[in-house]
Amino acid sequence: MTEMSYLDGNMLDGPLRELFAVDLSAATGRCASCGATGPMADLRVYAHAPGLVGRCPSCTEVMVRLVRAPDRAWLDLRGVTYLQVPLPTAQPFPRPV
Numbered sequence: 001m002t003e004m005s006y007l008d009g010n011m012l013d014g015p016l017r018e019l020f021a022v023d024l025s026a027a028t029g030r031c032a033s034c035g036a037t038g039p040m041a042d043l044r045v046y047a048h049a050p051g052l053v054g055r056c057p058s059c060t061e062v063m064v065r066l067v068r069a070p071d072r073a074w075l076d077l078r079g080v081t082y083l084q085v086p087l088p089t090a091q092p093f094p095r096p097v
């Protein structure tokens with residue numbers, strides 16, 4: 001078995017910072033339950049749970065949970081197959097040496 005080269009997880013800081021600095025309501029999400037695709041702004045958000053719960057407008061399954069404490073937050077995206085986030089023209093990610 002050959003050893004594949006990899007980068008330290010710290011290299012994700014820049015690319016993830018770029019993603020999470022954008023308005024995610026402009027992102028397109030795919031529901032993990034029914035496969036519907038649409039703007040995250042179309043989710044039905046319930047704020048009377050412990051945190052915010054975003055449900056799919058097609059099948060009503062939970063797509064997003066966000067809980068905020070005074071010093072931290074929990075983001076649960078397991079109901080989303082993917083998020084497509086509009087970004088300015090991409091900078092290529094560094095390649096392993």
Ligand SMILES: [Zn+2]
Nearest residue numbers: 031034056059
């Ligand atoms: Zn759905």
